[in-house]
Amino acid sequence: MLKLAQPIDESEDERTLARAATGDAAAFGSLVRQHQSMVYSLALRFLREPASAEDVAQDAFLELYRNLDRLQSASHVRFWLRRVTANRCIDRIRQRTAHAEDAFDEDVPEPEAPAIERDTLLESRLRDLVAELTPNARVVVILRYQEDLEPVEIAETLGMPLNTVKSHLRRSLAALRAKLPSEVRHGA
Amino acid sequence: MELEDELRRALRPVDPPRGFEQRVLQRTVMDAAETGATQDGAAGSPEPGRQRPWWMSAMAAAAAMLVMATAGGLYYEHRLERAEAVRATNELREALSIANQKLAIVQERVNRPTARESRESRE
Numbered sequence A: 001m002l003k004l005a006q007p008i009d010e011s012e013d014e015r016t017l018a019r020a021a022t023g024d025a026a027a028f029g030s031l032v033r034q035h036q037s038m039v040y041s042l043a044l045r046f047l048r049e050p051a052s053a054e055d056v057a058q059d060a061f062l063e064l065y066r067n068l069d070r071l072q073s074a075s076h077v078r079f080w081l082r083r084v085t086a087n088r089c090i091d092r093i094r095q096r097t098a099h100a101e102d103a104f105d106e107d108v109p110e111p112e113a114p115a116i117e118r119d120t121l122l123e124s125r126l127r128d129l130v131a132e133l134t135p136n137a138r139v140v141v142i143l144r145y146q147e148d149l150e151p152v153e154i155a156e157t158l159g160m161p162l163n164t165v166k167s168h169l170r171r172s173l174a175a176l177r178a179k180l181p182s183e184v185r186h187g188a
Numbered sequence B: 001m002e003l004e005d006e007l008r009r010a011l012r013p014v015d016p017p018r019g020f021e022q023r024v025l026q027r028t029v030m031d032a033a034e035t036g037a038t039q040d041g042a043a044g045s046p047e048p049g050r051q052r053p054w055w056m057s058a059m060a061a062a063a064a065m066l067v068m069a070t071a072g073g074l075y076y077e078h079r080l081e082r083a084e085a086v087r088a089t090n091e092l093r094e095a096l097s098i099a100n101q102k103l104a105i106v107q108e109r110v111n112r113p114t115a116r117e118s119r120e121s122r123e
Helices: A010-021 A025-047 A050-066 A074-095 A115-131 A135-145 A151-158 A162-179 A182-186 B003-010 B020-037 B054-111 B115-122
Strands: none
Touching: A010 A025, A010 A074, A025 A050, A025 A074, A025 A115, A025 A135, A025 B020, A050 A074, A050 B020, A074 A135, A074 A151, A115 A135, A115 A162, A115 B003, A135 A151, A135 A162, A135 B003, A151 A162, A162 B003, B020 B054
């Protein structure tokens, strides 16, 4: 859960935020280090291109830097970064003219492979399939399973109705199950 | 094997490429320098009323001075090269002129009839 990932010493984070807002570069660097994994991963899982993901992540932190004095708390920073990154990802994907076509070929038989390699392949396949979801559904799934957010938190982050979030999750899981090998669909 | 567990595994966070933090900090410095080029609080400024820290103003000023010094140096170098090229052209033109004069003298001497030829022509 998100709550487990929250910093232990909240007051220290508040002090870091306050120092960063006054222009302390070291404090801002500390904020970047604290959130960079979340921001970059969100962009990478959404865009599937490391260079584009870094662009979006850098933009998100630059926007954070410009808005530091408007953020009241460390938890607000995390919430704000999630929302900005998600919106920037959706904007970027909508700007792309070319659409990645379905890379999933159902006729290809599953290769026999050791468990670890099969897991790696499965993870890669899952990331490909998530990348094929519509932008809104994709960001909902990523926030749910990367950030472990509850549907209500996702709705708040994206400014989306709760029922829409739940609907995206339900349909996305059904679509993923339909395209995955049977042992994952039904459990091994 | 549950799909949701697999999704959590597949979508687990990863670290950004090395140097990410430095690149972000560089962009904030560049952004501060760009913002410094416009007036504080002017329309289009991302943060009207926000005070820039002194070190960002100093870096912006240093960057501007570096750019101006580099541009001035390049211009001076360009002017020197141009003057050198003009001087070389003039020298070449002068050398060609002298060579031309020498050739004219030589040609005149070659064309001038010798004493023997003059005698023979008189006879």
